[in-house]
Amino acid sequence: MSGAWGRWIRERRIAVGLGIGAGRRALASLLTWPGRLRVRLGASRAPAIVLVPQDLRTTDPVRADELAAGIFTFAGRTVEAADPFTITPPSEDWAEALATFSWLRHLRASGTPEAAEAGRRLVVAWIAAEGRRHPAGRADTVAAERIRAFIGASGLLLSGADQVFYRRFARALWRQVRDLEARLPRVPPGKDRLAVLIALVTAALCMSGEEKLLAKASRLLGEELQAQILPDGCHVSRHPGIIVGLILDLLPLRQLFPARNATPPATIVTAVDRMMPMIRFFQLGDGSLGRFNGMGPTPIDQVATALVYDDTRGTAPLSASHGGYERLEAGPAIVLVDAGAAPPARYSGDAHAGCLSFEFSAGRDPIVVNCGVPPILKAAWRTDARKTAAHSTVSVANRSSMRIGTGIWSEGLVVSGTGPVTRERRGQSLVARHDGYRSRLGVVHVRRLDLAATGDRLAGEDRIEGADQPYTLRFHLHPGVEVIPTEHPQAALLRLPGGDGWRFVADQPVAIEESVALAQAEGPRRALQIVVAVASSAAIPAVTWAFQRLERPQKRAEPLPEPELPLG
Template sequence: MVPPDLRPSDPLVARDIYEGRFSLGGRVIETHGASPFAVEPPSPIWEERIHGFRWLRHLQGADSDLASANARALVNDWMQGPGRSLSGPAWKLGVTAARVIAWMQYSRLLLTNSDHDFYRRFMASLSRQVRFLRGLSPSMNDDVEALAVRIALCFASQVLPTAGRVERMAARNLEQQLRLQILADGGHVNRCPETLAELLADLLPLAQCYVSASKPVPQEIIRAIDRMYPALRFYRHGDGHLAMFHGAGHNNTELTAAVLRHDQNGARPMSHAPHSGYQRLALGDTVIIADTGLPPSGVHASFGHASCLAFEMSSGRQRIVVNSGVDRLNREKYRALARMTAAHSTVVVEDTSSARFVRFGAGRPDEAMRSVAGPSTVQIERDSEADAPAFVAQHDGYVRPFGVWHERSMTLLDGGKRVDGRDRLKPARASGSAVERHYDIRFHLHPAIRPEMVGVSTVRLVSNHGEVWHFKASPGDVAIEDSIQFSGVAGPVRTRQIVVSATFPAIPTIGWRFQRN
């Protein structure tokens, strides 16, 4: 059995690979005849992807004897190099899981017209990698990497000769992880929107394996897929990109579209995701997605950002207000900055983040983060009127350091042509707070948006498509400042932001509006 693959392929990439040019994770390496597994990797993400072998899909898409021979030569290089050991970047559990799935999905490409020696060594290496995952999987944390490993082992139980007991155990273990990690509203417990597309791209082919073998698909796989489809649509802007919250950055719109094409029920996006902690306002072609949840905790805190009550806004195929996202090419270089509240479109009190994350354990990887301070309560009220969807929410992330709650309300009006918002700081105690606190409301703009001041409190926003919006706020001081989008296609890019500044308690409430011409 050969599992299907939903990931799009590109024949031009196949040609690049044949010529020794490997473009992965935004970095390009010319091997000049050397093995790509022997060159100095330009970034950690490039290294993970070269060893993950998902790029074999481009060679399979080329559908030629030359592509097949090229694929075999590259797999042979890996087996004679990194594949000989059980350590190093090539043997990270998540990377190994991706490689196991890829080798099974592209086995027809690799084994058609291959000689017996290659077939024997390929199957031996694949079986060894499966045993490696099977041996270490019980000691893993219940995180997204563990879920990827369980999916890979379930694939292996359907594709490779497997004892019935082992097959049943693989299904049970995967179902357990799905119950732990996929929330009732379809979101992942790490709160990262990108996670859903990646998981569906593997779960859908896995379900097809069971169908092709005339076996019942495990019920938890079906339930997870059915919940995840509307959740994935929930996070999607009009241009196909997923909202940039909690570790999401520039994402693969082609993968998201490919996954959604297999949604036979045509699931509509939800209006709110109470378990995942998000709100969605949609009217006309305007979409607003807001973070109204607590930062992810425990082993999932590595995805966490101090983004409570931040939002993103798009109009048609143009994103207007965004968060800074993360740099997918070098996630750790700017991760500390990207986590800060100031990197999100929300209120920042005294230049301090509403949540704080620290790395525990000397010598442990930077992913070993834990949340040590931040909101413990987010209160939400939603109005789902068809012609004026709205919500009001408040969080206590600033109560402990500054004695104030942050409350934000947003309403979408006039068929999506107007957004009314209000931010308010409220004293945590009835006696009030006499201490002055400076605060800023930040609205990070997509790089395609050009802002200019019109008067003292109005900003004119023009998109590359020629669409014009006006932003106005009162009271408070309105300014345009430099910003950065960490999630640019090739790394961080300069952009602009609107900043509304005031002092509490003199100005506790600021109203603002986006109006489309």
């Protein structure tokens, strides 16, 4: 009872803290209303755009032709329309993707007169739709991305444009910047606040007459980077993918400061330097990033672009002690382990209950993965994707190792979960334990992993210490892995896409069940999982298991032909 009572007190304390923070942001936002009202009722400025930032994200000329022809493909849906802002969107994801205007980069890269005309037509359509309070474009991060997209494509849009369009475009941009600046106090901490501040600093550097905004926004951006980027380069939310997007946003921003004879905050420079090695840290053999804490499909093109700017060109670090991850690497094998506590509640909107889960690849073939997050239909899968059962780890009594809040202020945030994780590492061996189940179920999970020096064997042991509870080991397989039936009840044979064979063996019966690979570029895809279920931790406190690479059979050499004696 004392454990449950202590947990209840901790959860209430977290909820109260979140409520106080939300209240302060709401009050700060309320105080900005007079200024926002003056902007809406008063005359707007039409500032000059003096700089255009570099865009490091890849472009597609085919997409540019489609956009010019009125074909809009976002979030897995395609719509044909002359004015896409007047139709009923097929999904919320589609509407948000349209409203970001990030697709302007394809038209910008095309650079043709047809692309410029299409871009101007769509910007004018948006301005008219925004006048009707187009709902999809009101989100803070959507507005931030649209501001950066407008500025980035301004060279294309304004080249050859008449004075009427120039003034209309510049005024619309100025109003959006003012509105986003006024909404800044209400933006919660985390990646959304970083996105808004990056947009404001970009606007201040690229538009004339924004010295005051530049001083304020750059100072706040530096403070947020200092708070959110940990000393080892991980983001405080423990989401691997955030660092890739931040690097691609901050690198062009660093170049803009000297162009305006301004000095960037030192934290911008150091944050990029800290984050860059972590991209290599989170990469498996195929280049994808580990599917932990909200990570979806890896944008391989963005990862490759970011790594071009890695001056160190070094090997990946083996430990991220502040972020709570470990990397085992030997021969062609790589193992990534989530060995960290839940992030602070205010940064935990993407956190998953996957403590002590791991991903494992051999060469370019991922073998064991987590389910991850889908690129589309995120809301439908959000709850299930965050559960412990969606990760390659142990779930106790079919429960998750952390609890997600459902209150007004704690909705979607972690209110209780794993505390500090104890880790002991020697070379390519790791022993870690977490207490995410202690207060509710009275147990502690201990996992041991040993990667052979040759990389052809990964051995493990999972132990449940404390009260008697049922528990289940899950090893979610990459959808490219084929499971070959075997009569052995404690083993399974695996065939990898590259042709190699692996054998999984445990000291308890093994079952093969259906799973789903969510983090696929095409959307959720059927997969399989290896399951070892134990009814009583008192009777069977530990399960040992191993993945072992099978030797490929060697082809027999053909016998040499018998020499023939000459006749005659």
